[in-house]
Amino acid sequence: MGLRRAIVLFALMEVTWSLSVTTIGPKTVSTDASAHPEPAEENTEQKEAAEEDVMATGELNPNHYPAQRAAKVVQHYLNLRHGSPYKLFGLKEVHSGNAEEVADSGRKYQLEISVHEIISNTKEKCSAEVFFPSGAKQLSPQVQVSSCEEILKLDAKSEEEALYQQYKTNKTVRTEKRLPDSYGHIDPEMTPFWHLSIVASSFIMLKESTENTLYNMAQVANITQLATENDQLKFDCHVLLHDMVSQEIPQWKLLFTWSPAEGVKVLHTEQLPHVHESEKQAKPN
Numbered sequence: 001m002g003l004r005r006a007i008v009l010f011a012l013m014e015v016t017w018s019l020s021v022t023t024i025g026p027k028t029v030s031t032d033a034s035a036h037p038e039p040a041e042e043n044t045e046q047k048e049a050a051e052e053d054v055m056a057t058g059e060l061n062p063n064h065y066p067a068q069r070a071a072k073v074v075q076h077y078l079n080l081r082h083g084s085p086y087k088l089f090g091l092k093e094v095h096s097g098n099a100e101e102v103a104d105s106g107r108k109y110q111l112e113i114s115v116h117e118i119i120s121n122t123k124e125k126c127s128a129e130v131f132f133p134s135g136a137k138q139l140s141p142q143v144q145v146s147s148c149e150e151i152l153k154l155d156a157k158s159e160e161e162a163l164y165q166q167y168k169t170n171k172t173v174r175t176e177k178r179l180p181d182s183y184g185h186i187d188p189e190m191t192p193f194w195h196l197s198i199v200a201s202s203f204i205m206l207k208e209s210t211e212n213t214l215y216n217m218a219q220v221a222n223i224t225q226l227a228t229e230n231d232q233l234k235f236d237c238h239v240l241l242h243d244m245v246s247q248e249i250p251q252w253k254l255l256f257t258w259s260p261a262e263g264v265k266v267l268h269t270e271q272l273p274h275v276h277e278s279e280k281q282a283k284p285n
């Protein structure tokens with residue numbers, strides 16, 4: 001329960017989807033992490049998977065899952081492209097959404113959303129287009145964002161540079177404690193690395209997203225700083241993601257570098273066996 005508790009706490013604490021999730025339509029109410037006794041998971045997944053077979057097209061209810069899921073992909077994209085230890089984007093609100101089939105190649109969402117920069121508490125309306133390619137091989141959604149200039153221009157260079165200098169010369173990150181811990185707490189010194197881990201994990205969350213997922217960062221299991229290479233700080237970390245739709249908590253290993261000049265570069269990702277091993281082993285696959 002510790003992890004689930006942390007997820008719920010984190011949702012209340014920092015990520016802005018907690019509000020939108022509680023207002024999502026009847027079909028999705030049961031996906032709140034706190035509402036799930038764990039043994040019910042498998043049935044709910046199957047039921048929802050069946051319900052989701054028919055994709056909404058045309059104008060979407062901005063509070064319902066199809067628009068929210070596509071909008072979440074924009075958040076991952078913005079974090080991956082523009083996030084840093086001191087710049088972290090969240091999805092504040094979906095104002096409108098439209099989905100259409102694109103002849104045999106996939107489905108395209110046009111969205112008007114409010115994006116939130118969590119650290120400076122700044123908000124801006126942005127337009128975005130998210131294209132989910134169809135086909136046997138799952139490809140990353142493609143994202144285009146426009147009219148989002150102000151929030152992307154937010155300047156955190158001096159904080160980034162100070163952190164970089166400290167950890168390049170004088171300090172090393174190494175923690176086997178989960179971020180946040182089961183009480184939702186993060187040591188202030190580790191907060192920039194929590195943010196950085198979210199930014200790096202956005203690479204996975206973007207790549208793995210489909211019209212049937214809604215990924216959030218759940219926890220960092222551990223993070224270890226490796227030797228700096230080519231002026232890039234290098235990190236090895238294990239993260240737990242949370243898909244709100246399936247209630248899965250996939251676990252990934254992630255190797256990445258960061259510097260203020262180059263931003264985040266993901267070098268290697270690897271999905272690890274499921275967190276709830278004990279539950280899964282009890283069931284035939």
Ligand SMILES: *[C@@H]1O[C@H](CO)[C@@H](O)[C@H](O)[C@H]1NC(C)=O
Binds near residue numbers: 165166169170
């Ligand atoms: C490194 O740390 C020591 C003590 O912790 C401090 O006195 C020194 O100024 C630091 N150097 C840099 C470059 O931050």
Ligand SMILES: *[C@@H]1O[C@H](CO)[C@@H](O)[C@H](O)[C@H]1NC(C)=O
Binds near residue numbers: 176221222224238
């Ligand atoms: C980090 O966590 C993962 C999974 O929880 C574990 O397999 C790995 O050994 C841990 N690494 C360190 C350095 O603690």
